[in-house]
Amino acid sequence: MSERRHVRVGVNGVPRDGLVEPRRTLADFLRHDVGLTGTHVACEHGVCGACTVLVDGEPVRSCLMLAVQSDGAEVTTIEGVAPEGGLHPLQQAFRDCHAFQCGFCTPGFVISGIAFLNEHPSPTHEEARHAASSNLCRCSGYAGIVEALELAAARMKDGA
Amino acid sequence: MKLGRFAYHAPATLDEATEILEEKGSDAAVLAGGQSLVPVLAMRIAQPEHVVDINRVHGLDAIERTNGTVSIGALVRQQQALVSAELRAACPLVCEALPHVGLRETRSRGTVVGSLTHADPAAELPAVAVALDGELELRHGGETRVVSAEEFFVAPFMTAKAPGELAVALRLPVSSPGAGWSFLELERGPFALVAVAAGIELDDGGRIADARLVFAGVGPGPVRAREAEGLLLGAEPGEAVIAEAAEIAVRGLEPVSDVLASASYRRHVARELAKDALAQAARSGSPE
Numbered sequence: 001m002s003e004r005r006h007v008r009v010g011v012n013g014v015p016r017d018g019l020v021e022p023r024r025t026l027a028d029f030l031r032h033d034v035g036l037t038g039t040h041v042a043c044e045h046g047v048c049g050a051c052t053v054l055v056d057g058e059p060v061r062s063c064l065m066l067a068v069q070s071d072g073a074e075v076t077t078i079e080g081v082a083p084e085g086g087l088h089p090l091q092q093a094f095r096d097c098h099a100f101q102c103g104f105c106t107p108g109f110v111i112s113g114i115a116f117l118n119e120h121p122s123p124t125h126e127e128a129r130h131a132a133s134s135n136l137c138r139c140s141g142y143a144g145i146v147e148a149l150e151l152a153a154a155r156m157k158d159g160a
Numbered sequence: 161m162k163l164g165r166f167a168y169h170a171p172a173t174l175d176e177a178t179e180i181l182e183e184k185g186s187d188a189a190v191l192a193g194g195q196s197l198v199p200v201l202a203m204r205i206a207q208p209e210h211v212v213d214i215n216r217v218h219g220l221d222a223i224e225r226t227n228g229t230v231s232i233g234a235l236v237r238q239q240q241a242l243v244s245a246e247l248r249a250a251c252p253l254v255c256e257a258l259p260h261v262g263l264r265e266t267r268s269r270g271t272v273v274g275s276l277t278h279a280d281p282a283a284e285l286p287a288v289a290v291a292l293d294g295e296l297e298l299r300h301g302g303e304t305r306v307v308s309a310e311e312f313f314v315a316p317f318m319t320a321k322a323p324g325e326l327a328v329a330l331r332l333p334v335s336s337p338g339a340g341w342s343f344l345e346l347e348r349g350p351f352a353l354v355a356v357a358a359g360i361e362l363d364d365g366g367r368i369a370d371a372r373l374v375f376a377g378v379g380p381g382p383v384r385a386r387e388a389e390g391l392l393l394g395a396e397p398g399e400a401v402i403a404e405a406a407e408i409a410v411r412g413l414e415p416v417s418d419v420l421a422s423a424s425y426r427r428h429v430a431r432e433l434a435k436d437a438l439a440q441a442a443r444s445g446s447p448e
Contacts, residue, residue, distance in 0.1 A: 003168075005168070021165070022166065022167075022168030022211070023162070023163040023164065023165055023166060023201075025162075025163070025198075025202075028162075044161060044162070044202050045198075045199035045202050045203060046195060046198070046199055046266060049263075049265065052265055055268070058239070058268040058269075059264060059265045059268055060265060060268045060269055061195075061265055061266065063198070063202070064194050064195055064198040064199065064266070064269070065194060065198070065269065066168075066191075066194070066198075066213075068168060068170070068213075069194075069213065069215060112264075112265060115264065115265075116264070119264075131264075133349075134263040134264060134265055134350075
């Protein structure tokens with residue numbers, strides 16, 4: 001009844017093939033079929049944001065997209081954001097601002113944050129606060145995350 | 161939770177899609193943006209035998225303006241609509257409301273039409289569709305019928321769309337260029353506690369020639385305040401008449417009390433938002 005289907009997805013620039021049940025979410029495909037476990041799965045219905053990835057450059061909840069729907073797409077996960085041997089400026093800012101404690105939500109926040117900074121290279125404080133409200137963090141309390149978004153924006157502008 | 165098993169169909173044409181839907185009827189669910197359906201499947205609130213994914217159907221992803229009407233196809237993403245200069249020029253209210261719809265991350269895939277067919281009583285876009293006298297284009301097999309947005313929303317999460325039917329587009333009349341619009345919302349997380357869509361058009365003499373006032377989150381679906389709209393016609397948009405209109409409008413509302421807010425608080429918020437939205441709409445129009 002639910003035949004497996006072949007998919008080919010670009011993940012962080014590498015073509016990945018898989019044979020998946022249609023009910024397989026993109027999040028589970030990345031974790032279980034591709035073996036990239038940096039994309040975290042918590043609520044599994046789009047609320048928490050831990051599974052956020054970029055699909056063709058757009059931020060999406062990978063738990064709300066079927067793997068079969070990503071056939072032919074280019075996906076960026078947390079494993080694909082840092083330059084070789086370094087950190088993405090937003091990852092560095094998270095570290096500098098103590099923007100995480102347990103770190104479970106961090107991959108989703110970083111991906112959401114990268115998409116946000118692409119669209120808002122000079123965010124206001126209100127915009128950064130609003131952006132941070134898209135994902136759930138249950139330990140740090142968001143202040144550090146907002147600070148990290150603003151710090152990364154400033155550094156990325158200086159570096160540009 | 162993980163999604164239950166289903167047979168997956170990914171038709172490439174509209175005919176193919178409507179044929180499958182006609183055949184499977186209520187055993188099939190339509191998958192467009194997936195931002196409402198996939199949670200429903202993951203929580204197993206519904207377990208359709210068939211999922212018809214329309215994402216590969218050609219011709220449904222366009223915003224088209226012809227002869228005073230804008231058509232928003234079933235695959236137009238909320239984010240795509242939000243940044244569309246053409247849509248903003250034609251129907252500014254839609255673009256005023258869209259930043260309140262879900263999150264940036266859900267707007268990437270969530271569709272405008274999908275938000276209408278989901279018919280969450282707190283959703284913004286149903287109120288916008290009603291405020292703009294929108295119409296839904298529904299296809300069943302080879303037949304197309306058109307239903308006004310006002311008739312489309314039947315009850316919470318229930319619409320006039322019959323099993324086997326596919327909503328292919330939302331049609332909106334192009335708004336009068338002189339009209340002013342406002343969309344205000346009190347948010348609780350990504351959802352609206354109360355939201356208000358308002359529109360005001362002034363005539364040459366500065367009197368109200370057209371008024372729209374629709375609420376979300378305070379009834380079983382979008383609630384259009386026709387009596388309040390009628391009161392505003394012919395008046396100058398002063399504080400007193402706007403306050404009176406808002407008062408009349410909220411008298412007709414039947415908000416619920418729940419863990420988030422009491423009914424009387426919701427009514428209070430609705431009244432204050434209505435006043436602000438009407439005043440803002442009156443200010444933002446440009447009488448010709």
